[in-house]
Amino acid sequence: MLEQSKSAELTNYLENSAFQKVKRMIAESAGLDCSGYRDEYLKRRFEIRLRATGSATYARYIIYLRKNPAEFTNLLNDLTINYTTFFRDLDVYEYLEHKLLPKLFLSKNPVKIWSAGCATGEEPYSLSILVNKIFGKRLANHPIRIIASDIDRDALAKAQRGAYGPRQISTVSPKMIDEYFTHEGDSWIVKDFVKSVIRFERFDLNQASLHVNFDLILCRNVMIYFSKEGQHHIHMNFYRALRDGGYMITGKSEILSGEPAEKFQALDYITRVYQKPPKPAFETFKLKN
Ligand SMILES: C[S@@+](CC[C@H](N)C(=O)[O-])C[C@H]1O[C@@H](n2cnc3c(N)ncnc32)[C@H](O)[C@@H]1O
Incomplete structure (x- = not known):
């Protein structure tokens, strides 16, 4: 039981480090500083891309991003939701x-x-x-x-x-x-x-x-x-x-x-x-x- 909870803790830790790494990669490669965005918001948006690219974890997604730099464009598109209307409100x-x-x-x-x-x-x-x-x-x-x-x-x-x-x-x-x-x-x-x-x-x-x-x-x-x-x-x-x-x-x-x-x-x-x-x-x- 103890072993199981330790391994879950380690997985969480690694996933969180990989999540932070994706944020840094976006700043370095796509020029968007994500530090001001809420983490829950970023995770919801990133997970759409993880699913779309068949990446089971953030670590796998990092590998995908390194091999496919064009993915940064998809990631940015998903991060910035453009809904608007003329004379809104x-x-x-x-x-x-x-x-x-x-x-x-x-x-x-x-x-x-x-x-x-x-x-x-x-x-x-x-x-x-x-x-x-x-x-x-x-x-x-x-x-x-x-x-x-x-x-x-x-x-x-x-x-x-x-x-x-x-x-x-x-x-x-x-x-x-x-x-x-x-x-x-x-x-x-x-x-x-x-x-x-x-x-x-x-x-x-x-x-x-x-x-x-x-x-x-x-x-x-x-x-x-x-x-x-x-x-x-x-x-x-x-x-x-x-x-x-x-x-x-x-x-x-x-x-x-x-x-x-x-x-x-x-x-x-x-x-x-x-x-x-x-x-x-x-x-x-x-x-x-
Ligand atoms: C929902 S739209 C709002 C459009 C309009 N202001 C309105 O109220 O209808 C949000 C816009 O904020 C932009 N946005 C998000 N993060 C931004 C940032 N860091 N700098 C500049 N624009 C950003 C998105 O690209 C998106 O086009």
Whole structure:
């Protein structure tokens, strides 16, 4: 009995070491730092690949990965789930339309937005469409720039093409489809003027942001894959990347905790809108004088 439990302990230990090794191999060979993801999440995703490659253990999977480096692409695809829709969570877009965007467009500066974890592009295109719908021709005098980033190259390539099937555009109103898409064969393609304000970039959220002074950052339905520490790290990166008084929107099931919860001010719990506090007026006065 004792022998059996010792051998089970050893097997667990070896499997866990091999699991950690797979994480390191992904960082070294595919450039994705997995340290911020929750282990339970990673194990669930890795096990899909173990089954698909007929690897009974992590140790066998490591051998498979060494012999078949192309498997890293499958692994990355399985790690990053790209589900998204146009105008996902309508109440968030209503909040943007009626409360947030009009405030941002009061300033004289160009408006800078980051859609972080944009998957196949539906979120940044929805934002660009909304801004066009609200401000129309006035946009000529008031530029807007949307950076849309994701770690998944395939998703980004689809986003850049901006071509969607009938199921994907089913959440867009017929009037908007008419105005903002062209119909070609089985696809609806986002019009160039909607695309022109968006720049797509491959970016791993575990890294510090390359851009700063954002007015608004949306990072929705991405944090669910990250550990608490990973989430803190990313939310603090967003805090630094926002201008004073800038806004952040998270996914509806995502909750801020720890330092980010103390630093950000919650504006709306339902739509998960937060604000980086504006600079106190006397500091702005000191800076100007
Ligand atoms: C479920 S989609 C969310 C899409 C969109 N934000 C929405 O709410 O509909 C999650 C996206 O997060 C991306 N992602 C996961 N880990 C990432 C990381 N470390 N850096 C950047 N993007 C990541 C995935 O590739 C995926 O496209």
